Amino acid sequence: MVETLNSLLLGFSVALQPQILMYAFIGCLIGTLVGMLPGVGPLAGISMLLPATFGLNPIIAIVLLSGVYYGAMYGGSTTSILIRLPGEAASVMTCVDGYAMTQQGRAGPALAIAAIGSFVAGTLGVLGLMLLAPTLATFALRFGPPEYTALLLMGLLVLAYMTGGSIPKTLAMAGFGLLLGMIGIDAMSGYTRFSFEVIELADGIGIVPVAVGLFGISEILMTASQQTLKLPKNPSMRELMPSRAELKQSIGPIARGSAVGFLIGIIPGSAHIISSFISYGIERRISKTPERFGHGAIEGVAGPESANNAAATGAFIPMMALGIPTSPVTAVMIAAIMVHGIAPGPMLIAQQPELFWGFVASMYVGNVVLLILNLPLVGLFVSLLRIPYAYLYPCILAFCILGCYSVSNSVVDVWIMLAMGGIGYTLRKFGFDLAPVALGLVLAPMLELSLRQSLAMSAGNYAIFIERPIAVTMLGVGLLMLLVSLKPLLFKSKQKDWRSTVGLDEPS
Amino acid sequence: MAALLASVCVAQAQEAFPTRAITLIVPFPPGGVAEITGRPTAMAIEKILKQPMALVNRPGAGGAVGNAAVANAKPDGYTLLMALSSISVIPAADELFNRKPAYSIDQFAPIALISADPTILVSHPSLPVRNLKELVSLARAKQGQMSFSSSGIYGALHMPMEMFLHHYKLKMRHVPTTGGGPALTTLLGGHVEMTTGGPAAITTHVKSGKLRAHVSWGAKRHENYPDVPTFKEQGADIEYYIWTGLMAPRGTPEPVMKVLRDATRRAVEDTDFKTAMARVNSPVNYMDAPEFAKYWDADAKRLAAVVKVVGKVDDKK
Amino acid sequence: MTQPSDPPAKRQLRSDQVSGLMLAALALYVWWMNRAYPIGTLAEPGPGYVPLLLAIFMGVMGVLVALGGGKSEPLAAMEWTExxxxxxxxxxxxxxxxxxxxxxxxxxxxxxxxxxxxxxxxxxxxxxxxxxxxxxxxxxxxxxxxxxxxxxxxxxxx
Structure with a gap:
């Protein structure tokens, strides 16, 4: 413990050097701005900056890039809350209640709680990283294909709690999303599926154009006849901050979101996207008033936002401790330090203590920077909404086209976004919830691949899911959740009237 | 007059290549061999051509997606491919499956070979084998029960394993992933018994004892792994390299190709490039277009033969 | 989501019935396209296996939405002003x-x-x-x- 403190002191002595502090600030700023642009998420942000870091020293490079990374994770939530436009996949869930809060004139508290939640989650995440990195890293490696399958199945079961709508409708939308995820080349056999001879579709449909289309574009289409957004006039600084009651309501979601996000974040693979979905599901499930979710519940912002930031921190654990690129983002960061001749891995902490501890300390610093950068900006962001809607929506549309195009420099993504906008609009008119589509799309390819990988490992024996303790535990929890969620379906006669008038799941 | 103007414009446009950013497509997820070589190459070329060279990852199906994207790109020299050796395998596999091929080999014009590294067979330390001989006898005793991970079906890390398995008449289960990084992660977690990897990718893990290196596919021992024997030494006539090469779509105008070839020749001499490659333990193995074309041709024939021998993976078992 | 119940009109098409059937039709289309890919077996699923399961799933859900849609808003009453x-x-x-x-x-x-x-x-x-x-x-x-x-x-x- 004393040793850790000493090391941390060493780290802070590195991280608080004015030059490094400045780069942490620049990184957070760029990240926040980049994350706010639709389509340009953390990965695109750090990939763009990567070449610029080659000339810097490795500590600065990693501090700058990690600043961009969590800055972008946070920035994505701003547009989700203000204009229902997820800047990146992890903030899809924030759209639901965050935007509902904006419509009720509470954009300020929503933004503030997102910033506070991100800060707390980020700080808890760094604490976890610091104290548990080596232990957790070994644990993370035990996540092979069967565990991954179980985790993703559990994520799928969260669907039942995700929306307040009718269960068949929710599940139909999940099916639709999962089917969308089937488009593209099958990694196991090499078959190209449902690509309609469009070569870009062989790569599958990206979550970004789909999320932007389903949420952002469809919202603009829904409000096409409206002249202005209904907004509060000149909110005072007091109204911009969450009330004491709202803060109190958010403590639980932030704590749980941090824990869930952190644990999912350390698992190799791209599963950290689902951390915000799972957090939302948990909050709705345990809430005493689940009917508020989807209509501006602050817990629905606090939980997922904390979860995605904690996951961002958690993802650094296998990267730093093992040197394994567990997700595209960490792979780019590994490339960033490898070009300096430094190999991340088990020997990093011993060989390069000032790099490792400087990095850890800079993450504390970065989180503080993000908070002081973003809280004062809440007022500025909110006043963006005062731009007349007639000017605002054309610019949003133009930004959507620009953002989706720049993800992979392909017009096909723009077409996907527009098609999804039209589909999302139609589905919303018919009363379908769209969040399950996004979750389905994210889950489908990972779930299918890990399931078939597991079967390849076991030569087709499904017992592999039962023989492995982590997998079987997660499947058990998932099954339990499924049974609990089925309860209202099986015994619905009593609540039928209540359910059909409010259109919601029963609170347990 | 207008025609004259237009022709002047065209001439200028050709002379001025490149006038805008060049996209270098890496057909794998970040962190793989192609990217580790591609980044310093792109940076060195960028300095010479005075135009940005953006590296774009287009992963999928063992590289087929990115390869096809370049094969069908406009042949103007602005879309290039950081190809891995698996580029020759995919069309052969398509032929085997009787599929509409994603692209064909003759859709590319080679610019230069950048590096060629043999792969090295690595196993998880929990596997009680110290050398190739022990490994083979264990695998023979447990026919069809051991498993290996790869970068994807018919991918760069799948072919050498199949060569090895075929030569020793072994059967193992294949767990394809979406790239070299995930394949390595799967092995590090002990979810499969072995995989192959480029020397650059596996170095830290072998040094820290997380993986055991057994044998190399090279013709001679790798300079960074003097203790690791080759298959040839062990009496098995198999050889395989993961090479990375720059390619353009076929039909790229000759003057543009010349600019790119000259730039690449100068790029591999660049000190920054050399240090970058040395840092990631990836020796440069430069070959200019004509020589590279010959090398590639021989390699493609060898791999196509392996694909035929391997057959349809889906049909086996 | 749910609408105040209108007086039950005879043979009036409901919004949920239309959307449910549309989803079921989409599922049929996916199933039809999916015939091109080998299904494989339960132990070794081929490239067509999971899409087939999902198409069935979505089709069933679509039908359920349509069946349960008797009380939803009548199609004719939907507003399309924008x-x-x-x-x-x-x-x-x-x-x-x-x-x-x-x-x-x-x-x-x-x-x-x-x-x-x-x-x-x-x-x-x-x-x-x-x-x-x-x-x-x-x-x-x-x-x-x-x-x-x-x-x-x-x-x-x-």
């Missing part, structure tokens, strides 16, 4: 997407914004021109010049 404008917005964006790589980013974006502001919103011409052209140039500078995203350029070089 549909015309929404459609116009989508078409305009589609034209822009088509033009993006042909006319270049700056021309396309300026034209798109001028269309939205000038034709659809009928704002003052000066503001329309300023916002349209300003947006196109500033974002181009930000993305293409600073962030080095290769945005398309028109055949005339700008």
């Amino acid at each position: 549909a015309k404008r929404a459609f116009a917005l989508l078409v305009a964006c589609g034209v822009a997407a088509f033009a993006l790589e042909r006319l270049g980013y700056r021309i396309t974006m300026a034209a798109l914004l001028i269309f939205f502001l000038g034709v659809m919103e009928r704002r003052k011409p000066m503001m329309v021109a300023a916002v349209g052209i300003g947006f196109a140039l500033i974002t181009y500078y930000l993305f293409a010049t600073l962030l080095r995203v290769p945005l398309p350029v028109s055949p005339w070089g700008f």
Whole structure:
């Protein structure tokens, strides 16, 4: 413990050097701005900056890039809350209640709680990283294909709690999303599926154009006849901050979101996207008033936002401790330090203590920077909404086209976004919830691949899911959740009237 | 007059290549061999051509997606491919499956070979084998029960394993992933018994004892792994390299190709490039277009033969 | 989501019945397309296995939505007041997407914004021109010049 403190002191002595502090600030700023642009998420942000870091020293490079990374994770939530436009996949869930809060004139508290939640989650995440990195890293490696399958199945079961709508409708939308995820080349056999001879579709449909289309574009289409957004006039600084009651309501979601996000974040693979979905599901499930979710519940912002930031921190654990690129983002960061001749891995902490501890300390610093950068900006962001809607929506549309195009420099993504906008609009008119589509799309390819990988490992024996303790535990929890969620379906006669008038799941 | 103007414009446009950013497509997820070589190459070329060279990852199906994207790109020299050796395998596999091929080999014009590294067979330390001989006898005793991970079906890390398995008449289960990084992660977690990897990718893990290196596919021992024997030494006539090469779509105008070839020749001499490659333990193995074309041709024939021998993976078992 | 229940009309098509059947039809289409891919076995699923399961799942859910939709809003009662404008917005964006790589980013974006502001919103011409052209140039500078995203350029070089 004393040793850790000493090391941390060493780290802070590195991280608080004015030059490094400045780069942490620049990184957070760029990240926040980049994350706010639709389509340009953390990965695109750090990939763009990567070449610029080659000339810097490795500590600065990693501090700058990690600043961009969590800055972008946070920035994505701003547009989700203000204009229902997820800047990146992890903030899809924030759209639901965050935007509902904006419509009720509470954009300020929503933004503030997102910033506070991100800060707390980020700080808890760094604490976890610091104290548990080596232990957790070994644990993370035990996540092979069967565990991954179980985790993703559990994520799928969260669907039942995700929306307040009718269960068949929710599940139909999940099916639709999962089917969308089937488009593209099958990694196991090499078959190209449902690509309609469009070569870009062989790569599958990206979550970004789909999320932007389903949420952002469809919202603009829904409000096409409206002249202005209904907004509060000149909110005072007091109204911009969450009330004491709202803060109190958010403590639980932030704590749980941090824990869930952190644990999912350390698992190799791209599963950290689902951390915000799972957090939302948990909050709705345990809430005493689940009917508020989807209509501006602050817990629905606090939980997922904390979860995605904690996951961002958690993802650094296998990267730093093992040197394994567990997700595209960490792979780019590994490339960033490898070009300096430094190999991340088990020997990093011993060989390069000032790099490792400087990095850890800079993450504390970065989180503080993000908070002081973003809280004062809440007022500025909110006043963006005062731009007349007639000017605002054309610019949003133009930004959507620009953002989706720049993800992979392909017009096909723009077409996907527009098609999804039209589909999302139609589905919303018919009363379908769209969040399950996004979750389905994210889950489908990972779930299918890990399931078939597991079967390849076991030569087709499904017992592999039962023989492995982590997998079987997660499947058990998932099954339990499924049974609990089925309860209202099986015994619905009593609540039928209540359910059909409010259109919601029963609170347990 | 207008025609004259237009022709002047065209001439200028050709002379001025490149006038805008060049996209270098890496057909794998970040962190793989192609990217580790591609980044310093792109940076060195960028300095010479005075135009940005953006590296774009287009992963999928063992590289087929990115390869096809370049094969069908406009042949103007602005879309290039950081190809891995698996580029020759995919069309052969398509032929085997009787599929509409994603692209064909003759859709590319080679610019230069950048590096060629043999792969090295690595196993998880929990596997009680110290050398190739022990490994083979264990695998023979447990026919069809051991498993290996790869970068994807018919991918760069799948072919050498199949060569090895075929030569020793072994059967193992294949767990394809979406790239070299995930394949390595799967092995590090002990979810499969072995995989192959480029020397650059596996170095830290072998040094820290997380993986055991057994044998190399090279013709001679790798300079960074003097203790690791080759298959040839062990009496098995198999050889395989993961090479990375720059390619353009076929039909790229000759003057543009010349600019790119000259730039690449100068790029591999660049000190920054050399240090970058040395840092990631990836020796440069430069070959200019004509020589590279010959090398590639021989390699493609060898791999196509392996694909035929391997057959349809889906049909086996 | 749920609508105040209207007096039950006979043989009136309900919104949920239409949407449910549409989803079921989509599922059928997916199933039909999926025949091209080998299904494999439970122990060794082929490329067609999971899509088949999902198509069945979505089809069943679609039918359930339709069956349970007897009390939903009648199709005829749905309001589509904004549909015309929404459609116009989508078409305009589609034209822009088509033009993006042909006319270049700056021309396309300026034209798109001028269309939205000038034709659809009928704002003052000066503001329309300023916002349209300003947006196109500033974002181009930000993305293409600073962030080095290769945005398309028109055949005339700008």
